Amino acid sequence: MTDAASQLPRPVGAVPPARKSLLEPDARTRRRNAAETRFRAYGIAAIAVAVAALAWLLFAILSDGASAFRQTYATIPVTLDAAVVDPKGNRDPAEMSKVLTLSYGKLLMDGMKSYVASKNIQIDGLDDADLKSFLSEQAQANLRQQVLDNPELVGQVVTVPALTSSRIDGYFKGRVTAESAAADIKTSPAQLALADAMKADGALVTRFNSDFITNPDASETRAEAAGLGVAILGSLYMMLIVLVLSLPIGVAASIYLEEFAPRNRLTDLIEVNIANLAAVPSIVYGILGLAAFINFMGLPRSAPIVGGLVLTLMTLPTIIIATRAALKAVPPSIRDAALGVGASKMQTVFHHVLPLAMPGILTGTIIGLAHALGETAPLLLIGMVAFVKEYPSAPPEGLFDPASALPVQIYNWTRRADPAFFERASGAIIVLLVFLLAMNLLAIFLRRKFERRW
Amino acid sequence: MNDMRLAERTVDTDAKAIKFQCRDVQVWYGDKHAIKDVDVDILDKTVTAFIGPSGCGKSTFLRCLNRMNDTIPIARVEGRMLLDGEDIYDRRVDPVQLRASVGMVFQKPNPFPKSIYDNVAYGPRIHGLARNKAELDEVVEKALRGAALWDEVKDRLSETGTGLSGGQQQRLCIARAVATSPEVLLMDEPCSALDPIATAQVEELIDELRSQFSVVIVTHSMQQAARVSQKTAFFHLGNLVEYGATDDIFTRPQDPRTESYISGRIG
Numbered sequence: 222m223t224d225a226a227s228q229l230p231r232p233v234g235a236v237p238p239a240r241k242s243l244l245e246p247d248a249r250t251r252r253r254n255a256a257e258t259r260f261r262a263y264g265i266a267a268i269a270v271a272v273a274a275l276a277w278l279l280f281a282i283l284s285d286g287a288s289a290f291r292q293t294y295a296t297i298p299v300t301l302d303a304a305v306v307d308p309k310g311n312r313d314p315a316e317m318s319k320v321l322t323l324s325y326g327k328l329l330m331d332g333m334k335s336y337v338a339s340k341n342i343q344i345d346g347l348d349d350a351d352l353k354s355f356l357s358e359q360a361q362a363n364l365r366q367q368v369l370d371n372p373e374l375v376g377q378v379v380t381v382p383a384l385t386s387s388r389i390d391g392y393f394k395g396r397v398t399a400e401s402a403a404a405d406i407k408t409s410p411a412q413l414a415l416a417d418a419m420k421a422d423g424a425l426v427t428r429f430n431s432d433f434i435t436n437p438d439a440s441e442t443r444a445e446a447a448g449l450g451v452a453i454l455g456s457l458y459m460m461l462i463v464l465v466l467s468l469p470i471g472v473a474a475s476i477y478l479e480e481f482a483p484r485n486r487l488t489d490l491i492e493v494n495i496a497n498l499a500a501v502p503s504i505v506y507g508i509l510g511l512a513a514f515i516n517f518m519g520l521p522r523s524a525p526i527v528g529g530l531v532l533t534l535m536t537l538p539t540i541i542i543a544t545r546a547a548l549k550a551v552p553p554s555i556r557d558a559a560l561g562v563g564a565s566k567m568q569t570v571f572h573h574v575l576p577l578a579m580p581g582i583l584t585g586t587i588i589g590l591a592h593a594l595g596e597t598a599p600l601l602l603i604g605m606v607a608f609v610k611e612y613p614s615a616p617p618e619g620l621f622d623p624a625s626a627l628p629v630q631i632y633n634w635t636r637r638a639d640p641a642f643f644e645r646a647s648g649a650i651i652v653l654l655v656f657l658l659a660m661n662l663l664a665i666f667l668r669r670k671f672e673r674r675w
Numbered sequence: 676m677n678d679m680r681l682a683e684r685t686v687d688t689d690a691k692a693i694k695f696q697c698r699d700v701q702v703w704y705g706d707k708h709a710i711k712d713v714d715v716d717i718l719d720k721t722v723t724a725f726i727g728p729s730g731c732g733k734s735t736f737l738r739c740l741n742r743m744n745d746t747i748p749i750a751r752v753e754g755r756m757l758l759d760g761e762d763i764y765d766r767r768v769d770p771v772q773l774r775a776s777v778g779m780v781f782q783k784p785n786p787f788p789k790s791i792y793d794n795v796a797y798g799p800r801i802h803g804l805a806r807n808k809a810e811l812d813e814v815v816e817k818a819l820r821g822a823a824l825w826d827e828v829k830d831r832l833s834e835t836g837t838g839l840s841g842g843q844q845q846r847l848c849i850a851r852a853v854a855t856s857p858e859v860l861l862m863d864e865p866c867s868a869l870d871p872i873a874t875a876q877v878e879e880l881i882d883e884l885r886s887q888f889s890v891v892i893v894t895h896s897m898q899q900a901a902r903v904s905q906k907t908a909f910f911h912l913g914n915l916v917e918y919g920a921t922d923d924i925f926t927r928p929q930d931p932r933t934e935s936y937i938s939g940r941i942g
Contacts, residue, residue, distance in 0.1 A: 564771070
């Protein structure tokens with residue numbers, strides 16, 4: 222071909238123009254460079270927008286939610302009058318438990334009154350209603366529980382930290398002001414003045430609130446007592462079920478489809494459907510769970526077992542897709558090598574292919590789990606949205622007990638009227654984000670650990 | 676030296692038993708007829724080279740000898756391939772058992788990402804060739820010595836096999852194949868990814884291995900075929916064009932296609 226070309230007469234006019242200096246880029250090069258510069262600018266702008274959005278989100282959640290981890294307590298001396306808390310006088314917890322919470326409310330009220338009197342606090346307009354609503358209703362219940370747990374306390378004067386109402390707590394967190402209190406039936410400027418006086422005296426402390434993590438949910442009127450304990454347990458149980466079911470099923474299905482199944486119409490159909498299932502809206506899985514697990518199989522409502530099963534169905538396609546990708550990424554030369562020394566198909570897969578695919582499988586599984594952890598919609602349909610105050614018992618029986626879940630708890634709290642619940646919802650989001658972050662870190666750690674250097 | 680080996684060849688090829696007897700072998704990849712009517716007898720304790728241009732089917736044919744083509748769903752093999760008189764494509768034959776006696780070394784060194792020891796010990800372990808650790812140690816050492824790698828790696832058997840140099844990796848793969856004591860060793864262009872020095876080492880090794888079993892090697896390098904083999908088969912477009920003693924093929928080719936290929940006019 223080169224011979225033929227050299228024999229042709231050179232066409233006139235097609236002589237390439239003399240090359241300009243290399244020191245000066247020509248117009249074409251300048252245009253190309255400009256295009257590249259523009260593209261880089263777009264990329265940086267896109268990243269800047271994403272980072273700004275993330276930073277804004279984190280800032281908003283942290284500034285709203287961080288205060289949920291702190292709570293205001295009143296430390297006032299309370300006389301545990303034996304005539305009130307132990308009318309029979311035998312210190313028998315069974316007898317004492319007949320005394321209602323309301324009686325302890327009276328004791329706390331007396332405590333407040335004597336405190337105000339002893340400190341000689343004079344505030345205009347401070348009435349009994351202000352003193353009564355100063356402490357949370359939960360404070361009475363807590364005190365009662367404390368006495369029942371430890372009957373020795375009867376008759377003594379105890380100084381226990383008592384939960385203050387959400388308005389007093391909000392006052393120290395900047396949510397409630399004297400102006401807003403004037404228009405609020407649940408508090409008054411006089412009550413806030415008392416709070417200031419007590420704070421100055423050291424009888425009010427705002428400190429870290431571990432109850433927010435461990436307590437169960439509380440009713441509408443006791444935002445200050447509401448916690449995430451049941452939700453965290455419920456989410457944990459569901460994640461256990463999802464892990465135990467979806468990892469073996471997903472990995473076994475992937476290995477079969479990827480390494481053993483013949484390529485035919487049926488497997489193609491299965492493949493397409495798995496990909497489609499990954500894109501099915503999660504609420505559809507909720508309806509499926511309601512129909513199949515609750516209505517047909519008769520499993521209890523609001524139970525982690527049902528939630529876990531639904532989330533398993535939802536997570537399976539993700540895990541299968543991730544696992545198949547990880548198996549595909551194992552070089553075929555490793556399979557050849559194993560088959561070449563006479564390993565069976567199964568030995569090849571389990572001795573060589575699976576260990577090499579492990580980092581990818583684990584990462585996919587954890588990402589799938591993290592996805593399931595944050596899923597709300599299907600849980601609403603199977604009754605996980607219910608108000609649950611009792612902790613579920615230990616597994617396996619506990620899997621059938623009613624429980625809540627973190628994202629559903631967040632959803633529940635954001636619907637409630639008291640602004641204190643808004644703070645708690647943000648706090649719960651922080652907890653959820655911490656869990657997600659921990660799972661992602663675990664994924665990174667496992668990937669590093671199992672990754673083999675080639 | 677060349678003359679000496681010439682003499683040796685003429686003597687030993689006649690006396691050797693037939694290891695593989697292949698008759699009327701056809702291979703299809705889907706609709707593509709990749710191997711057509713191949714008849715070939717592979718001798719025991721002999722190095723047989725398959726040469727030919729790219730895509731001529733020599734690797735395909737090699738992979739038929741230990742049924743590695745079974746892993747390709749669209750591949751179909753017909754005809755008779757007898758190993759010591761038994762048809763390896765008989766329905767009763769388990770390819771896994773066959774591959775234990777017909778080992779294979781691939782074009783690209785492909786050690787497992789495990790220790791050197793585990794690489795070599797893998798075959799004996801899964802086939803139960805050693806009763807205890809001491810026996811396994813012995814098998815591993817013998818295989819590594821057989822692959823002329825023992826002296827280089829004996830102090831770092833627990834290091835990963837993928838950390839070795841390319842030539843060492845390929846000899847490790849040979850050791851891995853040798854460790855299962857195969858009767859036939861198939862090598863698919865074992866030196867194509869190696870430098871000349873590593874190639875020379877592997878070629879020397881191939882010549883030594885010939886004393887123990889039959890070696891079949893696919894190569895693109897005609898010099899290599901001439902250096903290491905006693906018998907050569909020339910494949911072209913799926914046909915076995917010519918098969919005979921290596922010296923005859925290179926000095927007195929019967930077929931014009933063989934002559935064109937070895938003189939560099941086609942391929």
